[in-house]
Amino acid sequence: MDEPTTRAARRAATAQRILSAAQAEFGEYGLERATVRGVARRAGVDPSLVLQHYGSKNDLFAVATQLHRGSTDELDASSTPQDVAEHLFDILGVRLNTPPPEARALARSMLTAPEATAAMRNFLGERIQNLARADNRPDAELRAALTVSSILGLTIARHFLELDALTDISEEQIDTILRPWVTAALDGPNPPSTPES
Template identity: 50%
Template sequence: MENRLSRAEKRAATAARILEAAQAEFGAHGADGASIRGIAKRAEVDPSLVLQHYGSKQALFALAVRPAADLRSDDVPAHLAEVLEVRLRELPPATRALMRSMLTSPEAAAVMSDYLNERATNLAKSLPGADAEARAALVTASILGITIARHFLNLSALADLTADQISAVTDSWFDSLDVTVAPGPPA
């Protein structure tokens, strides 16, 4: 017996394909350079379907660059080393789109600002000391800078780092900022 998709399932699959294509297109060309036609071509749909599903390029952009699910504040320090390693490898399409567009699109700038402020606030809650907010902001801003240098400016020294090299550098960096990257054994 052939397994057929319902109309709602087909519609959801098309919407997901368009969103994925939009992330790739915005990642490649930014908010201003991407077009509905380019997104439709990448998704292999008619351009009218893009608008039917998402209403406008701006609405689609806002969804395409939305950061992944938030972490609880107690997960943030342990997550930092993982984030750095991921940022030095391949960027997810939504992240690439957001970063490529954050300096030219007010919508992208607002999304990025909100996301970075949330990350810094959550990290600060998990750090000791009166200067926890400043240290958290420095770590957050540094990860952003590392990501830009690696993926958009092609800083060659970052391109070929191994996981061990990343760990060695980040461990000493985090130590200097008094950031615990992994929970230690109970005292």
């Protein structure tokens, strides 16, 4: 690949290299244990350059953990149960693969760093509201929260805890066990109606 020739292009390339290094560092160590020196070492730059580009470790973390939201995965009241199922199966397929660096960094830090906790809560809240919009039952938000939380648990157990049963899962098991499981909370029966007095 050609080296950037203009000063602005070199600066942008260095900033991107630092950002990629930060995502790897935060993904491995979390916000608390990651260091600016570690990021700089990974990026092959002086630590002062990391701070020059991003200000502080916390500012760098905020940029490095921005989750990308797809614009094509929005559900609404007109979404069919099949639309919802396909949406969830797409998410399941993504979550079974190695998480992108920004998601890995955020997940690694979400229980120890308030910034990560807030970012993850906001992201999951958006996903819950997205699912709930496609369900007209009174407990739609709870059903959506259970589904989203279950997928988060699967992601953590597979990629961070590396539970054998989940790391060795076969394509057949994905079809016969995981796919029905991921839609179970949404497929459940409607709550019984209360008798009128």
